[in-house]
Amino acid sequence: MFALFRNAIARKTCDLNWTRRLMADVPFGDDLTPIDYGDYNLEDFLHYQPNNTNTSKPRQEDSSNFPSDEFSKAVVSKEPIVFVSKIKDPHWNLAIEDFIYNQMPLPSDNVANYNRLFLYSNSPCVVIGKNQNPWKEVNIPLLQSLRIPLVRRRSGGGTVVHDLGNTNFSFMTSKANFDRQKFSSKLVEVLNDSKLLKFNLQVNERGDIVSLPGADGKTYKVSGSAYKLSKGRSYHHATMLLNSRLDVLKKLLSRDETKLGVVDAKASVESVRSKVKNLEIPSDDFIQLAIKGFREEYGITKDDTAYSNEIINKKNDGDETSVDYDQDELFNLKDFMTSTPRERQVNVMYIDESMSLPTEIKSTYEELKSWDWKYGATPKFTHYFTNEEIGIHVQIEVGKHAEVKDVIVNVLENCQLSHESVFDSFRFLQQVLRTEPITYTGSTVAGYITNDQISDWLGSSIDGTI
Amino acid sequence: MLRNIAGLRSGLRFAPQISKNLIGGKIAPVSSIGFVRFNSNNHKLNTDSRAFKYSQEGPSFVKFTEEHEWLAIHKDDTAFIGITSYASDSLGDATFIEVPEVGDRVEVGDSIGSVESVKSASEIYSPVAGEVVAINETLESSPQLINEDPQGEAWIAQIKLNETADVVGQQENLLTAEEYEASLQEQ
Numbered sequence: 001m002f003a004l005f006r007n008a009i010a011r012k013t014c015d016l017n018w019t020r021r022l023m024a025d026v027p028f029g030d031d032l033t034p035i036d037y038g039d040y041n042l043e044d045f046l047h048y049q050p051n052n053t054n055t056s057k058p059r060q061e062d063s064s065n066f067p068s069d070e071f072s073k074a075v076v077s078k079e080p081i082v083f084v085s086k087i088k089d090p091h092w093n094l095a096i097e098d099f100i101y102n103q104m105p106l107p108s109d110n111v112a113n114y115n116r117l118f119l120y121s122n123s124p125c126v127v128i129g130k131n132q133n134p135w136k137e138v139n140i141p142l143l144q145s146l147r148i149p150l151v152r153r154r155s156g157g158g159t160v161v162h163d164l165g166n167t168n169f170s171f172m173t174s175k176a177n178f179d180r181q182k183f184s185s186k187l188v189e190v191l192n193d194s195k196l197l198k199f200n201l202q203v204n205e206r207g208d209i210v211s212l213p214g215a216d217g218k219t220y221k222v223s224g225s226a227y228k229l230s231k232g233r234s235y236h237h238a239t240m241l242l243n244s245r246l247d248v249l250k251k252l253l254s255r256d257e258t259k260l261g262v263v264d265a266k267a268s269v270e271s272v273r274s275k276v277k278n279l280e281i282p283s284d285d286f287i288q289l290a291i292k293g294f295r296e297e298y299g300i301t302k303d304d305t306a307y308s309n310e311i312i313n314k315k316n317d318g319d320e321t322s323v324d325y326d327q328d329e330l331f332n333l334k335d336f337m338t339s340t341p342r343e344r345q346v347n348v349m350y351i352d353e354s355m356s357l358p359t360e361i362k363s364t365y366e367e368l369k370s371w372d373w374k375y376g377a378t379p380k381f382t383h384y385f386t387n388e389e390i391g392i393h394v395q396i397e398v399g400k401h402a403e404v405k406d407v408i409v410n411v412l413e414n415c416q417l418s419h420e421s422v423f424d425s426f427r428f429l430q431q432v433l434r435t436e437p438i439t440y441t442g443s444t445v446a447g448y449i450t451n452d453q454i455s456d457w458l459g460s461s462i463d464g465t466i
Numbered sequence: 467m468l469r470n471i472a473g474l475r476s477g478l479r480f481a482p483q484i485s486k487n488l489i490g491g492k493i494a495p496v497s498s499i500g501f502v503r504f505n506s507n508n509h510k511l512n513t514d515s516r517a518f519k520y521s522q523e524g525p526s527f528v529k530f531t532e533e534h535e536w537l538a539i540h541k542d543d544t545a546f547i548g549i550t551s552y553a554s555d556s557l558g559d560a561t562f563i564e565v566p567e568v569g570d571r572v573e574v575g576d577s578i579g580s581v582e583s584v585k586s587a588s589e590i591y592s593p594v595a596g597e598v599v600a601i602n603e604t605l606e607s608s609p610q611l612i613n614e615d616p617q618g619e620a621w622i623a624q625i626k627l628n629e630t631a632d633v634v635g636q637q638e639n640l641l642t643a644e645e646y647e648a649s650l651q652e653q
Contacts (some may be wrong), residue, residue: 130580130587131562155584156561180584206585227586231533231575267606269562269582379562379606400567 033198053422072358074349075103078114080298082291085120086352090127090151090162093120095364097237098154101172101181106232110176117294118170118237119287122162125149126252129157129226129269133378136263137271139255141464148252150375155237157226158271161252165243167283171236171289178234180207183297190293196281207236211277220277241278242286258386261461265381291348299344375440376402387457391415392422394458396440403447417451425451441465483645508551509643511538512618517546520624529636531593532648537640539631545594546621549581552650554616563605563612565621570598574639579622581612590622593639600624635637 061368062236083100085093085285097118102207105114125148134140134150171183184203192200200212201222209223225238279286320435331392351357367373378398391414395404409426413418429438429448438444442458442465449455459465511518511528517538518524525538527547534553538546553574554560562582572578572592579590601623605611612620627634641649 129585130583131564131582154587155585156582156587180586225585227584229586229588230577231589231591267609269564379564 004225005186010416050116055433057181071351071355073101074347076105077345078105078107078112079300080113080115080294080346081116082117082294082346082348084287084291084348084350085118085358086350087165088121089104090114090122090125090149091365091368092361092369093122093168094151094153095361096120096357097170097235098364099358099361101170101228101233101235104172106174106231110174113173113177114172114296115177115294115298116172117290118172119167119290120170121164121283122333124161124163124249126159126161127151127153128159129271130154130377131269131379132159133154133268133381134375135261135262135378135381135383135462136255136265136268137253139252141260142461143252143454144464146252150374151368151416152377153226153237155235156226156274157224158269159253160224160239161244161249163244163249164240164283165241165245165278167240167242167286169238169240171294173234175229175232175234178227178229178236180236182376183236183293184209184223184225186293186297187290190296191279191286194285194289196285198280200238207238208274209238209240210274218275220348221274222277222279224274240286241276242281242283243278246276246278259461261383261385263381263383264377265379267379268381290302291346295344295346299346300313301344329417371439372401380405383462384459385461386412387454388412388414390417390453392454396445398440401437404440407433421451422454425449425454467489475575484499488630509646510538510617512538512615515615515618515621517548517618517621520544520546527640528643529593529635529637529640531591531641532649533591535590535592535593537593538621539627539630539635543627543629543631543634544624545596545631545634546624547590547592547594548576548618548621549590549612549616550646551616552596554613554620557581557586558590558613559583560609560612562568563622565601565603565605566598568598568601572596572598572625574637580607592623594625594627594634594637595629595648596625596627597621599626 009234012040016096021250022265073082078446083096085096086095087093097120100116100118104116107114127139128134128150130153132152134152138150140150169183169187184207186208187203191197200215201209202212202219204210204219207225207227208221209225210219210221213219221241223238223240225236227236228234230306282351380399383396383398385396386392389393391412393410393412395406395408396404397408399405406428407426409423411422415422426449428450429445432438432448440462442460442462445462446455446459447464456466473547509528509530511525513519513524520538521540521542526541527537528537529537529539530550531537536548536551536555537551540546560581560583564580564582567570570578574593576592577589578592580592580600581588581590594598602619602621605620614620
């Protein structure tokens with residue numbers, strides 16, 4: 001609470017000190033870079049090789065190709081389970097996460113837990129929060145030209161950049177057990193005990209994981225959290241920077257407002273900038289440590305009373321959604337149960353491209369990939385553009401579903417064109433606006449502007465339309 | 467949270483004492499002031515708000531849900547929906563409120579919006595079936611209203627009910643203030 005308030009103040013001050021801070025901060029996590037005066041160094045992307053520490057096989061256990069019906073059974077099974085995705089497409093991973101989350105059975109009491117942990121890494125992409133404005137948060141033309149996907153997730157919070165040097169964890173539990181810090185705290189405990197880290201970690205009041213203050217007294221963020229709460233259930237998902245190419249990725253969030261316009265999105269959620277750092281451990285190690293933390297906190301033992309009771313309840317209450325099957329047989333426990341004698345146990349299931357996934361996941365995937373979700377779910381905003389060269393100022397009002405509501409044109413003193421011809425070139429656009437909705441894409445808006453110079457400029461400024 | 471309670475609630479409306487904070491987690495330590503308990507006054511709507519004064523004599527029924535929504539059902543078979551003070555306190559400072567659109571048709575249990583606070587997106591559900599006839603546009607530009615007056619000016623939508631107010635008032639999923647209070651004590 002206090003943190004949020006402080007951040008609001010911090011944001012104001014950092015706008016003023018922007019150029020100075022640009023040198024010191026590595027924007028990532030919830031970070032925003034409203035202006036970047038440097039060039040984009042596009043060649044970085046051409047040589048961009050995702051860090052390959054994530055591609056090696058997990059060391060401990062392997063799933064050896066589950067048929068999809070076993071995945072479908074696992075997602076509804078009444079015990080805690082870990083899912084590890086080997087898929088790298090961000091839309092698939094978010095769709096799988098959504099499915100696991102929505103299928104998770106809810107315990108009838110607060111003792112039993114059917115918690116889930118989902119671990120995944122995405123190929124390079126930019127992920128914005130549910131209620132954010134991509135035009136404000138992201139350099140859309142740069143993303144388009146590099147074919148790096150923009151993804152809108154279903155949880156709150158700010159913009160993050162992912163690559164394979166980042167591993168995400170998603171902890172799912174009942175709404176009653178929602179806690180912004182509990183899982184992060186356990187993870188920090190396990191990571192700090194692992195002796196693998198170059199610096200120790202702590203959880204801050206926003207639920208993010210940061211380094212302990214070093215000699216310079218500074219803390220760096222290694223993990224940014226976001227949360228979702230729906231009927232009876234909740235999740236806490238977060239990034240974990242292991243070996244991300246932070247220098248390359250930060251450029252995707254750098255917007256030159258003189259070119260891409262000023263976005264006034266007073267209703268949407270703004271990102272909070274933080275200094276970030278990699279943990280510098282291999283993804284496999286992190287995955288195993290995250291599983292360890294989950295197992296120690298939420299794993300079950302065969303004589304676990306709560307667990308046994310729940311099995312008995314399940315058999316007695318005739319719950320039609322639960323399917324009776326032998327857990328050991330289904331998951332072939334002997335082969336890949338992560339456990340040590342008399343300790344808590346948890347099943348781990350690996351998900352890869354060879355599995356045929358339930359159709360619900362496919363439809364969520366399609367929805368997440370759609371323009372209507374990525375751009376159309378943006379809260380209403382105003383986009384201001386100034387072109388000093390031509391000498392005009394354009395104000396575009398964008399409403400719900402990212403539909404253009406109004407376009408206001410002003411001619412500056414130094415305008416090279418006759419005022420009449422400037423207004424003329426917008427006449428068709430304004431006429432169409434009176435009769436039908438126009439979606440806010442560069443190509444659509446530019447298509448209705450009859451002056452080529454103005455049309456090209458606005459199209460490319462909106463989203464890189466050439 | 468403490469700031470809200472000290473500044474806005476003037477000690478009148480405190481969060482209940484609960485060992486496990488339902489949706490707040492540790493970031494909203496309402497239990498730290500936990501000697502104060504809810505009583506029936508905590509569930510009163512703001513009588514100066516539109517949600518209350520829409521009918522001259524006020525709503526025919528005020529009901530609550532286990533998902534922490536309130537409902538003010540008026541005699542013209544419309545109902546105002548919002549989230550309870552308990553929910554608003556637990557969620558913490560709101561940064562964005564998503565409201566439905568006028569003309570949306572909703573069934574019982576459909577999502578009609580969401581509250582974002584401290585990086586959490588929390589769904590709001592309609593406990594009744596009908597058509598959205600009004601939305602609270604103020605929330606779009608002033609999300610903090612949901613922390614300041616959740617049971618009044620921060621109503622989220624007005625719904626024209628499919629059934630009469632009397633029928634909806636008897637719906638099993640709707641709790642009286644006393645029943646809602648009891649459900650909070652259980653947690």
